[in-house]
Amino acid sequence: MTHGLITDAQNTWCQGCGNFAIEHAIKDVILRLEAEGTPRETIVLVAGIGCHAKIADYLNINSFYALHGRAVSFATGICMANPDLHVICCVGDGDTYAEGIAHLLFAAKRNVNMTVLVHNNRVYGLTKGQVTPTSPMEYHGKSNPSESGEISFNPLELLLSAGCSFIARGYTQHQDELKELIYAGMSHSGFSCIDILQICASFLDKTEEYDEQVYVPANHDPEDFDAACRLVREYMYADSGKIALGIVYRVGRETFHVGTPHQQQEYSGKESFVRRFIDGRR
């Protein structure tokens, strides 16, 4: 293993894949945090399963390569056990908006102190191009050859209604903005979710459309919930409309905590509880 932030594991992402942009953005944010005094050993990355998840092998930091859809609930456990760790969850759109949607919304509801980066390429890459909850309506992979009438989830709208305290949208072709968003998300105390429009070079390369659609809104106030609602409805993950990038919504809220983290628990407290309980039954 090299001592840089990239391991020597052989990289198997396709050429031109948006995952590279996300990997390097995370790497740069870690370097920035480190320069500011956050040791990299206090950062933990949890990944789901899918193309995105290989990032757990590629980034040379603490990681857990979890299950499809379960990265967020696994990460919640880490946050509970040790609130001093900085937890990043890299998840895919198929991963977290399908199998893992409940965990995502509940983590937002709870305001668990973690940053979720959704590698939203709107297609299942690793299983060769099936539809995901955010696939464009006209997209037909091998699993959905004809029109079904099903519409896309608007994950940002879902997250807003779940009480998410930090919501942003990034784009893999806008690297500098993406870094700023990840940095802002990690600096936010509470649950931050960044939906990253990622191009999939092999199955759904929407570079051309995105390049035309994306914009950074001027004068958007991220503390204004109603303005955030209007902004996320501009783009419904169908193929039309302008796509706003940047921080959509941000609010301060108490973060999720339960009991006493394990390093501060005293065994003697448990022992005496057991003894007192038994004595109380006499």
Added chain:
Amino acid sequence: MDECSVLIGGKAGDGINLAGQTIARIFTSLGYYAYMYYDYPSLIRGGHNFSVIRASTHPVGTHRSGIDILLAMDPTTLRRHQNDCKRDALIIFNSDIVRSDAGSGIPLKTIVEKREGSSVMENTAMIGALASAIGMEWDDLASVISHEMRKSTGKNLDIARDAFQLQVDKKELRWIGQSPGILLSGNEAVSLGLLSAGLNGYIAYPMSPSTGILHFMAAASAETGLQVFQPESEIAVITMAEGMAYAGAKAAVGTSGGGFCLMTEALSMAGMAEIPITIILAQRSGPSTGTPTYTAQSDLHFAIHAGHGEFPRFVFAPGDPQQAFEWAGHALSLSWQFQVPSVLMTDKTLAEGLYTVSPELLQAHAPVYVPVPESEGEYHRYRDTGDGISPYAVPPLFGSVIKGNSKSHDERGISIDDGEHLSSMTRKQMKKVPLMKKVVSRLNPVHISGNVDSDVCLISWGSNAPLCREAAQIMGIKSVQPVVMHPFPESEMVAATRNSSMTFLLEDNYSGQMADICEAHGIPVDVRLPRFDGRPFTIDQLIEDLWGLAE
């Protein structure tokens, strides 16, 4: 009377469980061992609930068929249980709503109304009448009531005294000495055992009959700092608990069969990623939703084989609260020692039954500490060691990275799929198994009692163990109970059954799951005694069956 069985019945929501507990406490205060079986349908209001409380001069963990004293809070109780009464049984009924030619009528409702009590206090009045009938001194009853009923104690005392004075028919039970122990349910024992082994977090989604543990732990959290949480699903429960373990916290989860089904995905993950996790599997009737409030032992094969792929695990099945306390502690400690999942199986009978346990038998475990990685060289989460157990480090580990992985991985935790790595990592994990067997064999994995020289052997597991222990004692035969289900304590079981010419195996399932396991290990089972109606055996039924079959 040396022994006494009391049945108290009423409508769901009438507080029959609590009343039964108080009666069990009365018995222990008289120096008896008590056991309570609580029978209730899955309803909050309406429906018939009853508790059978047995007092005995020797330790018991099962109830009897014949009732000595029937306490009928409502007409249904009298109608349904009159036939269970012994010929000389005493019946005490709520004369405000129950009509009966025999027994003593006590106007419970009238008493409670006179004292301006709430309707659940009719139980208190009934308990007052019972105490009087068994010849208890008022002062002794008053101390039990003050202990059990911490709210509105004065009112409860007044109500109990009114009924105590009205009850004239007697069926006296003598005071035989100091209380032999404390009353404990299986769920309480599991909770205490986990805490005494250093549990840091308990995560669960409500599901009968394991819910009592969640409530117990939540109540214990303020004093102990324990992290207790109920998330959105059983899938979240176990993945969250495994996340806690990655960060170094000792976590346990609790559920029943349906929830365990959902957990199997993450059970496999614990297998691959070598995450220590303890799962309490409190069995109830299945398949599917089954009968939520009735008992079964039909998840044994499932617990042993749950999850895909192959990986080492522990499965334990204690039979009574003392064993539940002890093995809950072992389950947590051994999971951490070996970095494998452990499943502690109970069932409705044990989880919600109440037993008298001697406090001296509840010995705290020292908590297991996370092995610290050797300081030299780069840290590898899955380092191949002589015994297959890799050093367990927790972030932050300065100068190192800790990579856990649910996919096939190398020693560093990086995904791999080449054949050489695959087989070497599988071999590394499986190297743990011989040591796991060795460690459990030092913990007395098979409990033998009764007449150890007898060539008739009665095998049981889980909550049937106290029942079979007692039956073996009475019949002069041998009782054998494996507490460790997996890895199966083959040599101990073969040794325990070697001299048997006739072997019976009692279990609460249709197919004889433990019997199949015994036979697979060369232990012949002559007679399988399956039960699958959700109800536990009574000692009398079992002995009658065994006599009939042994002929």
